[in-house]
Amino acid sequence: MAEDSAYSKKDEAVDHVYTKDGTVDYHGNPSNKRKTGTWKACPFILGNECCERLAYYGMSTNLVLYFKKRLNQHSATASKNVSNWSGTCYITPLIGAFLADAYLGRYWTIACFSVVYVIGMTLLTLSASVSGIRPVCHGEENCHATVGQSAVCFVALYLVALGTGGIKPCVSSYGADQFDDADDAEKEHKSSFFNWFYFSINIGALIASSLLVWIQDNVGWGWGFGIPAVAMAIAVVSFFSGTRLYRNQKPGGSPLTRISQVIVASFRKFHVEVPADKSLLYELADAESAIEGSRKLDHTNDFKFFDKAAVQIPSDNAKGSVDTWRLCTVTQVEELKAILKVLPWYTYKRAIGTLR
Template sequence: MCLLTLVVSLPSLKPPSCGKHVTYLDCDKRASPFQVGIFYCALYIVAVGTGGTKPNISTMGADQFDDFEPNEKAQKINFFNWWMFSIFFGTLFSNTFLVYIQDNVGWALGYVISTLALFVALVVFIIGTPVYRHKPKTGSPFTNMAQVLVAATRKWNVVMPVDHEELHELTLDESSSSWKYRIDHSSSLRFLDKAAVKINEPVSKWNLCPVTQVEQTKQMLKMVPILFTTFIPSTLMAQTHTLFIKQGTTLVRSMGPHFEIPPACLAAFITISMLISIVIYDRYFVPFAKKYTNNPRGITILQRMGIGIALHIIIMVVASLVEMLRLSVARDHGIFEKGKIVPLSIFILFPQFFLMGVADNFLEVGKLEFFYDQAPEGMKSLGTAYFTTSLGVGYFLSSFILSIVASVTQRNGHKVWILDNLNESHLDYYYALFTVLCVLNFVLFLVAAKNFDYKVEKSVDHLASSRD
């Protein structure tokens, strides 16, 4: 953030100005290779830092709750609701106040405020370090999983024992001393069980793994089909920050004689609806649903995610219909030029933004909780890394789909669906395509969810007593 602040503040790091009324395409002044390099270097540092912190901060927050204390275990169920509430509350601040500052005062001040806020957060985090609960190190989850895969592959032709009790497992003393939670043998992904088969050769971690380590690997692999079904929903999040907002630039944005809604502030509608829906979900829906399901979460995590994915189908149908209306009004008024405003209020976009916030409450919060909850002990950070991986792949997939659609639709002299000029584009067709993709993805999710077995960990009361 310090480097980004310098990039937008120092004249030597900024490209030369073309003036307020000159667009980027009409400007003949360009940033130097050095300025471009510094800018992208700052962005990549932010990306690397985000990849290292996001999976670990949420995991560390959830780890502060003791599963052996009934009250804390109950509170942990609500943790991710309020974790995401705090994240989106900060997003609301950035989408309103900081965007206004950047548009009306300057980018430098906006980045200075963000950098100072991050510095304060870092100081508070460091001050709180002595009171955090720190779990003992259990080794790299990638190494543990690799050992299971290598051992199972090396013993591919080994005959499995009839009784799974003959498989290698940690003793109670070994699991207690290493703070490893023993996990019972399961019948899923049975080919990995060969990693725990005892053979007549020198024992090493790469040819003999305990059942618990095998089951941990199984749990991480079983979540992969669910992970794949979250990629398409993540591409929809990319649309909210790109095409949804670009639609807003073509509509009437005035509120009164002296104020216009900045297009980037449209994302605040998503944040507001999510904040409201999280409170309603946590305080009203969950207590109501618990009476009928006897589930402390009200509904299962996968059911929550399924509702979010289903809402995405509705969102894309609504977005396609709204775009059809916008294009119809544009044609009726003879508006085809780039930059011309269609005489429709920007608030016709409100339903798709509002529904996206509600969908995020179900899918994004449920997704984060699912990957944390179903990851085994010692691999929780890797589980929450699945969550951030879903977002990253979704954004790359969005660009890939856009490129493919542009390439296919321009063949044989046809007009590209998505042009820089939305008044001549067919964004409604593009949204209809996403509707089809969402429907197919929802079917795949239902199949993956039906075949998913929630983890069942063995109770280890002696671990609780050993800590006292």
């Protein structure tokens, strides 16, 4: 009995030292609560976000004017080019989110795409300031850009669009990864993180939309693009500086595959009745989720049709092992439900223009 009590106390001590949400440190070991995450790691993430938003808005806010004044484009052409580029900036996060969830993880996705971002910002600065690739101007309003000079500018801009695609979908959720939901004290601090996160976005946007626009109009485009490029370089340095302190979720495979499996399994079991006792729905007995780097999700009553995918019938084990296109876990079903819940909110926010 004394031995069992000693083991119990030892296990309890271990539980207090390490996170319970599956996160690991930069060595791939379970995250130590005392050495990683929470507000020890968040300043580096917030610094990265503030500088990245300053760089993005500092470069994009006045872009139509740059196309008109320096690339000698008509207003309609300049507006169309900026709209195309801006639209690309909202499409590339689909690539970044997929790579982060399926293969790279959030840390390496942010790190790799941030480097691409800095290269794009540096090239844009060079295209506005270095003789030969800078448009030739005779006075303020009489500028001419060759095809090559315009190409350099657009290559730089679309590198920035690719870079932001790896940062936008990952930074806020990476900040959330620094707080263990299984720890009530840390869970409380998570909401404070998001307050500071959006504060940092607005600080960066404010400086960009006021000071940097003035610099571009009154000092020059080389400085106007150079300062955002330096800000983005600081963002990268800030992010890498916190590497030892971060908690990282392991990539859990392609979410698109898992979502497809739930949809297919639900329609295959169209005529199957969902049991009233939801504890009878299929879930792994292990403590860990089947989705790598994720914890189990509790059943909810939304979108009940998809619960059919987690109803176990004899034919599911006909070949001796579970066919994931016929039988899915509750966690997998809830993952799809969570996405379906968020979609209306996302569509609404995009419609009224409040998403960054």
